[in-house]
Amino acid sequence: MATTRANQIDNITPRFALLSDDQKQRIYLGMIKTLNDTGAHVHHDEARDILEQHGARVVGERVFIPPQLVRRALSTVPPTTTLFNWEGEESCRIEIGRTYFGPGPTPPFFIDPDTLERRKYLRKDAAMVARVCDALPNIGYVDSLGSISDVTNGLADLYEHADQIQNTTKPLMSWAFNVENCRDEHRIGIVLAGGEAEFRQRPNFIHYGEPISPLVSDYHAMSKCVYCATHRIPQVYTPCSIGGATVPASHAGQLVVGLSEAMVGVVVAQLINPGTCVVIGGVQSILDMRQSIYSYGAPELSLLSAALTEMVHFCGLPMFSTSGCTDTKTMEAQSGMEAALSIHAAMLSGATFVHDNGYTESGKTGSIFQTVLDDEIIGMARAIQQGIVVNDESLALEQIKRVGPGGHYLYEDHTLEWARRHWRPTLMDRDSYEDWDRKGRPAMRDRVVKKTRDIIENYEGPAARVPADARKQIDAILAEAEERVRSQSRPKQLQ
Amino acid sequence: MSTSSTCSQISEALIAGRQEELLKHIHSALEQGTEAEQIMNEGLVAAMDAVGQRWKAGDMFLPEVIRSAKAMSGAMEIIRPKLIESNVKTMGTFVIGTVLRDLHDIGKNLVAMMMEGAGFKVVNLGIDLEPQVFVDAVKEHKPDILGMSALLTTTMPQMGEVINALKEAGIRDQVKIIVGGAPVTEEFAQEIGADVYAANAAATVDKVKAMMSAA
Ligand code: B1M
Helix, strand or coil: CCCCCCCCCCEECCCCCCCCHHHHHHHHHHHHHHHHHHCEEECCHHHHHHHHHCCCEEECCEEECCHHHHHHHHHHCCCCEEEECCCCCEEEEECCCCCEECCCCCCCEEECCCCCCEEECCHHHHHHHHHHHHHCCCCCCECCCCCCCCCCCCCHHHHHHHHHHHCCCCCEEEECCCHHHHHHHHHHHHHHHCCHHHHHHCCCCEEEECCECCCEECHHHHHHHHHHHHCCCCEEECCEEEECCCECCCHHHHHHHHHHHHHHHHHHHHHHCCCCCEEEECEEEEECCCCCCECCCCHHHHHHHHHHHHHHHHCCCCEEEECCCCCCCCCCHHHHHHHHHHHHHHHHHCCCEEECCCEEHHHCEECHHHHHHHHHHHHHHHHHHCCEECCHHHHCHHHHHHHCCCCCCCCCHHHHHHHCCCCCCCCCCCCCHHHHHHCCCCCHHHHHHHHHHHHHHHCCCCHHHCCHHHHHHHHHHHHHHHHHHHHHCCCCCCC | CCHHHHHHHHHHHHHHCCHHHHHHHHHHHHHCCCCHHHHHHHHHHHHHHHHHHHHHCCCCCHHHHHHHHHHHHHHHHHHHHHHHHCCCCCCCEEEEEEECCCCCCHHHHHHHHHHHHCCCEEEEEEEEECHHHHHHHHHHHCCCEEEEECCCCCCHHHHHHHHHHHHHCCCHHHCEEEEECCCCCHHHHHHCCCCEECCCHHHHHHHHHHHHHHC
């Protein structure tokens, strides 16, 4: 056909809009006013000095940040940042409009893949989780789902980083107890990138740090933020705000405080090194006022996360959101319900990183089974997110005419072509009754366990390709860290 | 007005978390000559038991419970000295803090407030505390119970350090120790030689009460 339609849009992906322009403006101004009038505690001398030099008012540990400083910071955050894997291939683009789902960091407990019982998280789990995430098509980045309990106390973060980075081709998100461990993680990144300058060009992990709600940047969080900014390590700086406990119970109030505490990190990072990548957002949910737990399955988590995504985008930043998590202890209908809703909401809101896919028991137990279940849900949500293509080919008027009333489409070339695009389940049950019965009537839980164990057994991941020399250097960094911790924790003489 | 009706007014105000009104009723009850012990047992403790039951049944929610707990704490400040004067056994003193290198605050505060609600004198030491701070606090406040909170696997061993420091100082036997926080388990509590583990704030109150009445 020789003609095209003017101003044509073939495909609009669905997005929901929660906040009106006016609401966004008011929450934004609430943040600006909070930073200016209430301020925040910054337990870090250097950061306070820098803020003061640039016009912030500093009273003791408290810093009052004027609007122009926030606006200036927002003007230098990079619109897009590329992450690479250890092999130097592009693994993700941190920018508004691209969405990567992944697990979350550090729960103390883990569901044992063999016994399905809760136990402590072990070093071997970190590499396994990285491999499984590597194999799952809808998981876009890697994190640990636990904190390693069987290494030297205080080095769980470093071992996790060392093991995970080698076991995935996807982007890695790492955390650290303190700036020393953060520096060692950076050194491992540098070894694999082939040099400090190479790492700056091709950063192979993103750091994850947390200020304290309400409105406190503690020494460790801030020193890691400063370190990452100085060395151009992309970073996430996000609180875990607890509605009704550490932030107001009203959602608008929670958004104001949540945004403000993260913004302190953005301002400091941009002052130190304009153009360094900072992602904000966080876990945004409520304290359950009956059970006094921080709920990871509440509908408020989805609502607040989606709203904060809009606010963070309003500020021009990429969002770190939350989904695929549950308050349940075992895989059952509730885990699927809670995960499905939060994943769908996160997908439609368009956050950049969406973490905690695989959190159970309100963030206290990591489960790779939940991640595998979430992978399927993310696939379904993505099928909806892709929207509907409307053009001459997809309208299929010719085919409709040819088949006419009473015919069928099964034999059409058009069907062959377009049916390929239908979403295909890997876990969802669409068997006939007879087939399902013959297979031993497997429930979703059984299918998830089977799929997960298949991946654990059969998927190799890239670790075997890590050059021996690099591995040796990484081991040396770990050994040095062991020595450092040993020397720091020499038993104190009591009395 | 009869003492029983004053006690029921006290209960009502406490359950509703209306501190000013509660204190007014307590003062007038005392002026009328009602014994502090009676005010405590028939007014305050009865009311807080009801609050606890309603919370567990889901009829009251946390912010309401905390209002009552805070009101109770205010009431006990008036009542406690009078109980001591007349040699009546009080609920005792509870010292609580989050251990070294751990900055998690909210769970510990909740436990502290619930213990205030149960009539304990509570000393909340804060977060990120050196073992010595616990030792000093035990020496200074002579608590019946010492509570420690840790939310990180890396800081859990600090609870054991505190217990060791108390032993070194020769005062481990003077307090009962209760521990809690997200990664803490019953087995871990036993391992480090704590007396009790509690999974949440309500369980803390129940277990401490049980421990006190067994003592
Ligand atoms: C005396 O007797 C008792 C008896 C009962 C006791 C008790 C004492 N203490 C508590 N209880 C019990 O009763 C309370 C009331 O019912 C309960 O208290 P909780 O505190 O459990 O419950 C509260 C009412 C609500 N819950 C909470 O407040 C904790 C929620 C989670 C999400 C959490 C939060 C909010 C925070 N955190 Co942190 N944080 C997590 C938590 C995950 C989780 N789901 O627990 C946990 C504990 N954090 C963790 C981590 C890793 C970290 N955190 C960190 C920081 C923070 C924030 C500051 C951002 C924030 C705290 C803000 C504040 N003002 O307190 C960092 C460490 C900072 C430090 N040095 O302490 C950092 C290291 C993260 C980082 N990368 O920087 C994980 C620990 C993992 C591990 N294996 O150790 C974690 C389980 C999250 C996760 N899923 O991975 C019971 O546990």
